[in-house]
Amino acid sequence: MAGFDLVVRGGTVITASDRGRYDIGVQDGRIAALGLDLEPGTREIDAESLWVLPGGIDSHVHLDQPQPPGIVQADDFLTGTRAAAAGGNTTVMPFVAQIKGESLRQAVTAYHAKAAGKCYVDVSFHLIISDPTATVLGQELPALVHDGYTSFKVFMTYDDLVLNDRELLEVMEVARREQALMMVHAEGYDSIKFLTERLERSGKTAPYFHAESRPDIVEREATHRAISHGELLDTPLMIVHVSSRAAMEQIRWAQARGLKVYAETCPQYIALTAKDLEGLNMEGARYVCSPPPRDEDSQKAIWEGIEQGVFSTFSSDHAPYFYEGSEGKQNPKARTSFRWVPNGIPGVQTRLPILFSEGVSKGRISPETFVALTSTNHARMYGLYPRKGTIAIGADADLALWDPLREETITQSKMLHGSDYTPYEGMRVKGWPVTTIVRGQVVFADGELKGEPGFGQHLARELSPYAKPGRPS
Ligand code: URP
Ligand code: ZN
Ligand code: ZN
Numbered sequence: 001m002a003g004f005d006l007v008v009r010g011g012t013v014i015t016a017s018d019r020g021r022y023d024i025g026v027q028d029g030r031i032a033a034l035g036l037d038l039e040p041g042t043r044e045i046d047a048e049s050l051w052v053l054p055g056g057i058d059s060h061v062h063l064d065q066p067q068p069p070g071i072v073q074a075d076d077f078l079t080g081t082r083a084a085a086a087g088g089n090t091t092v093m094p095f096v097a098q099i100k101g102e103s104l105r106q107a108v109t110a111y112h113a114k115a116a117g118k119c120y121v122d123v124s125f126h127l128i129i130s131d132p133t134a135t136v137l138g139q140e141l142p143a144l145v146h147d148g149y150t151s152f153k154v155f156m157t158y159d160d161l162v163l164n165d166r167e168l169l170e171v172m173e174v175a176r177r178e179q180a181l182m183m184v185h186a187e188g189y190d191s192i193k194f195l196t197e198r199l200e201r202s203g204k205t206a207p208y209f210h211a212e213s214r215p216d217i218v219e220r221e222a223t224h225r226a227i228s229h230g231e232l233l234d235t236p237l238m239i240v241h242v243s244s245r246a247a248m249e250q251i252r253w254a255q256a257r258g259l260k261v262y263a264e265t266c267p268q269y270i271a272l273t274a275k276d277l278e279g280l281n282m283e284g285a286r287y288v289c290s291p292p293p294r295d296e297d298s299q300k301a302i303w304e305g306i307e308q309g310v311f312s313t314f315s316s317d318h319a320p321y322f323y324e325g326s327e328g329k330q331n332p333k334a335r336t337s338f339r340w341v342p343n344g345i346p347g348v349q350t351r352l353p354i355l356f357s358e359g360v361s362k363g364r365i366s367p368e369t370f371v372a373l374t375s376t377n378h379a380r381m382y383g384l385y386p387r388k389g390t391i392a393i394g395a396d397a398d399l400a401l402w403d404p405l406r407e408e409t410i411t412q413s414k415m416l417h418g419s420d421y422t423p424y425e426g427m428r429v430k431g432w433p434v435t436t437i438v439r440g441q442v443v444f445a446d447g448e449l450k451g452e453p454g455f456g457q458h459l460a461r462e463l464s465p466y467a468k469p470g471r472p473s
Contacts, residue, residue: 003039004032006440008399011047014367015054015391016376024052026397029439034393045435047401053371054390055090055398055436056352057378060240060264060315062344063094064114070334071342072327074320074418077118078453080348083417085120085444085451087349088433090398091388092121095153097128100160104140108149112458119456120443124384126183127152129171130161137174145178148460150383153183153240156222162189172235181382181467183238186222186247187214187291196339205337207284211274211292213338219291220246227254227261234469236260241317243269243291245301252310262381262466264313267347267354268293269302271424282330286323287423288341303364312381314373316351319344320419346419350410357429383461401435408432
């Protein structure tokens with residue numbers, strides 16, 4: 001009689017701190033044994049030539065988020081989570097975006113309805129606070145944190161989302177009190193608005209000018225302001241999608257002073273630059289995201305930040321739109337200025353291969369650091385550890401089997417996302433996820449989806465240990 005539901009046999013198992021050749025025995029969706037020559041499983045996977053890593057956790061994705069008229073997001077929970085599975089991910093963390101005037105609790109309920117029956121991998125929601133009313137801050141947010149929505153994002157820009165400094169401070173006070181982790185989009189609203197209007201007045205409306213409308217100084221200023229507010233109130237902060245040397249240096253400075261400031265960066269800041277936004281006609285619109293890709297010096301600085309531990313997490317900031325069609329990024333009738341091009345690019349399927357190839361295969365980071373940046377640190381940061389983010393007895397059997405030598409070209413025909421393009425078209429990568437296992441079930445293998453929509457579950461989370469206040473002594 002078989003002892004395990006599944007045995008993943010003979011692979012090189014790599015966690016954030018360790019590596020070794022082991023069999024992994026899975027029972028009831030959890031890792032039940034790690035060892036050599038385990039007894040047979042009902043199902044066996046030969047991993048002799050493969051690396052077995054904790055499944056990727058992407059703690060920054062946008063799925064099925066409401067958009068202004070004339071724009072739709074290209075992924076719902078079905079297409080977004082199947083692309084995640086194809087890219088070696090076992091958990092994604094999308095945002096519940098509160099629309100101004102809306103109750104936060106109602107927004108959460110609506111997102112659960114959108115996700116129901118559609119997810120291939122596990123999901124866990126962050127909140128976006130766009131309307132910090134007394135009810136939201138005093139009642140809804142504390143109750144939702146208690147229910148396991150233990151992190152939320154605030155924006156320092158975007159017309160529909162921006163919070164002013166007073167509002168930021170009020171939200172920070174609640175974050176501190178509830179020990180929820182506050183994620184900050186740090187770009188300065190007024191500077192961007194000023195620069196945008198000045199560019200438009202001089203006819204500079206092509207997609208490239210998106211990058212000029214939000215230069216690194218604007219990101220640096222907002223990052224410093226957020227850090228200062230956080231220090232004032234003793235509130236730990238996670239600065240998300242850091243793109244530039246200027247912002248990275250602010251964060252490194254804050255960390256050197258002992259402040260609880262954490263940071264995330266993304267593939268677009270190591271694999272793209274503002275030059276990609278140039279293109280003929282509307283071509284550059286494919287790469288419009290915020291903050292925008294920068295220059296080679298900022299790419300270098302992002303690598304410094306990765307190597308020096310300034311960044312805890314490497315996420316996709318998957319925010320998928322179409323390129324073609326009336327709702328697409330290129331529609332010249334609707335996108336008369338860069339200002340009207342939807343901000344965001346798809347990336348949930350390509351995040352892991354890009355970091356693996358540019359980081360591990362090129363010798364910049366160790367496989368263990370790769371695991372930390374793409375899985376373990378996400379689980380620790382957002383209250384999912386040790387159930388998620390590691391390979392250990394008792395943990396969910398969330399695994400990504402990698403062929404470290406396989407070379408692939410990233411191209412749209414391999415993408416399972418809803419967008420009609422990938423910004424990384426033609427990029428050669430070395431290292432590719434071949435099998436994705438969620439709670440012991442194979443959800444993607446041999447280039448094909450194997451899982452069922454609806455298998456993915458929503459995860460309520462513990463408080464983040466990183467959100468505990470505490471000034472440096
Ligand atoms: O351009 C981006 N990043 N769009 C997604 C929304 C956000 O700010 O994360
Ligand atoms: Zn953002
Ligand atoms: Zn985002």
